[in-house]
Amino acid sequence: MNNSKIYLSSPHMGGTEQSYVNEAFDTNWIAPLGPNVEGFEKDLESYLGNQNHVAALSSGTAALHLALILLGVERGDEVICQSMTFSASANPIVYQGATPIFVDSEPETWNICPNYLEEAIKDRIAKGKKPKAIITVHLYGMPYKVDEIKKISEKYGIPIVEDSAEALGSSYKGQKCGTFGDISILSFNGNKIITTSGGGALVSRNLKHKEKAIFLATQARDNAPHYQHSEIGYNYRLSNISAGIGRGQMEVLDKHIGLRRRMNQFYQDIFRKSMGVKVFSEPNPDYFSNHWLSCILVDKNICGFSSEDFRLAMAENNIESRPLWKPMHLQPVFKNAPYYGSDISEKLFEIGLCLPSGSNLINKEKVKINDVLIRFIDI
Numbered sequence: 001m002n003n004s005k006i007y008l009s010s011p012h013m014g015g016t017e018q019s020y021v022n023e024a025f026d027t028n029w030i031a032p033l034g035p036n037v038e039g040f041e042k043d044l045e046s047y048l049g050n051q052n053h054v055a056a057l058s059s060g061t062a063a064l065h066l067a068l069i070l071l072g073v074e075r076g077d078e079v080i081c082q083s084m085t086f087s088a089s090a091n092p093i094v095y096q097g098a099t100p101i102f103v104d105s106e107p108e109t110w111n112i113c114p115n116y117l118e119e120a121i122k123d124r125i126a127k128g129k130k131p132k133a134i135i136t137v138h139l140y141g142m143p144y145k146v147d148e149i150k151k152i153s154e155k156y157g158i159p160i161v162e163d164s165a166e167a168l169g170s171s172y173k174g175q176k177c178g179t180f181g182d183i184s185i186l187s188f189n190g191n192k193i194i195t196t197s198g199g200g201a202l203v204s205r206n207l208k209h210k211e212k213a214i215f216l217a218t219q220a221r222d223n224a225p226h227y228q229h230s231e232i233g234y235n236y237r238l239s240n241i242s243a244g245i246g247r248g249q250m251e252v253l254d255k256h257i258g259l260r261r262r263m264n265q266f267y268q269d270i271f272r273k274s275m276g277v278k279v280f281s282e283p284n285p286d287y288f289s290n291h292w293l294s295c296i297l298v299d300k301n302i303c304g305f306s307s308e309d310f311r312l313a314m315a316e317n318n319i320e321s322r323p324l325w326k327p328m329h330l331q332p333v334f335k336n337a338p339y340y341g342s343d344i345s346e347k348l349f350e351i352g353l354c355l356p357s358g359s360n361l362i363n364k365e366k367v368k369i370n371d372v373l374i375r376f377i378d379i
C-alpha cells in the first residue's frame with residue numbers, strides 16, 4: 001500500500017499473526033479447515049460470550065447469505081433491510097430471489113428507525129406478505145436501538161439478522177454487538193476493525209445454526225464415503241491461513257478499539273468549538289461504539305462550507321475521506337424496491353463524511369489531518 005497516503009481504515013497487524021500462519025505452513029494445514037479455524041471460532045465465542053456459537057466463513061456477505069438460507073428465505077419472499085448501509089447487507093436478499101424492503105434511519109444512531117420499521121411490517125402484512133426477516137446494521141460501529149427493534153421483532157414474530165460487520169467490540173447495555181440477532185454476522189475484510197485479509201463469521205446461540213452453516217459452507221456433503229448431495233452447497237468456509245491471521249488479531253482487538261475511540265476523541269477535540277460540524281458519537285451511556293469509522297455532519301448553513309469542501313481539501317493533501325453510505329433505496333440497482341421512511345438517511349448522506357480512523361495512524365499523520373481540518377474552523 002502507498003505509504004504516504006492516509007487511509008480511512010487500513011489493516012493493522014498486532015505482531016503474532018505470522019506465527020499462527022507459519023504454524024499452518026509447518027503443519028501443512030493449508031486448507032479451508034484446520035486448527036486455526038477452530039481456534040479462531042473459539043476466540044470469537046469467548047469474546048462475544050452469552051453462549052454464542054461461531055462459524056468462520058469466507059466473508060461477511062457469505063455469512064449474510066447463509067443466515068437468510070437458515071431462516072428459510074426463498075424466491076418470492078420479502079426481507080426488510082436498513083436502507084442506510086453497505087450494499088452487502090442487501091445483496092444476499094436478491095441472491096435468494098427475494099425482494100428487499102428498505103427502511104429509513106433514525107437520527108440518533110443513524111440505524112433502522114423503529115417507527116418506520118413497524119409501519120413497513122404492518123403495510124407489507126396488509127398487502128398480503130409477512131416479511132421473512134429484518135436485517136439490522138450497527139453503522140460505523142454504533143449500536144442500533146436494540147431494545148426497541150427487538151420488541152417489534154418479537155411482536156410480529158419476524159427474526160432479526162444482525163449485520164455486525166462494522167461493530168465487533170461495540171456493545172449495548174453491556175452486551176456485545178454480534179449477539180443480538182436470531183442470527184448475527186461479522187466481517188473481517190481488510191478495512192474492518194480486525195482483518196483476516198478477507199473473511200466473516202455467522203453467530204448464533206443455536207448450535208444447529210452453526211452446524212448447518214458449516215455444512216452449507218463446505219458444499220453440503222451428506223455423510224457418505226462417496227460424494228453425495230441432497231442440498232445445494234456453497235464454498236464459503238474460511239481458510240486455515242486466514243483464520244491464523246484472525247487469531248493474532250483477536251489478541252489486539254480491544255487495544256485497537258481503544259485506539260479507534262481515541263481517534264474519535266481526536267476529532268471531537270478539533271471540532272469542539274465549531275458550531276456547524278458535529279462528530280458522530282454515542283447518544284447515551286447505554287451505547288458503546290468501537291468507532292470503526294469516525295464521521296462528521298457538516299451543516300453548510302451554519303459554517304459556510306460543505307462536507308464536499310472538506311473531502312476535496314483532504315484529497316488535495318493525499319488524505320482519504322468519503323461520504324457516508326449512500327442509502328440503498330437511492331441506488332439504481334434497487335430503484336424498484338419498496339421503501340418506508342422520509343429523508344433522514346438521505347440527509348445524512350448529503351452532509352456526512354467519514355474521516356481517517358485507523359488504529360495505526362501515527363502522530364505525524366494526525367498532525368497533518370489536524371492542519372487540514374482546522375483551516376475550516378474560525379475561532
Ligand SMILES: *Cc1c(COP(=O)(O)O)cnc(C)c1O
Pocket residue numbers: 058059060061062085086088089137163165166186187188189199200
Ligand atoms: C463490510 C460489510 C459487509 C460485508 O462484509 P464482507 O466481509 O466484506 O463480505 C456487510 N455489511 C456491512 C455493513 C459491512 O460494512
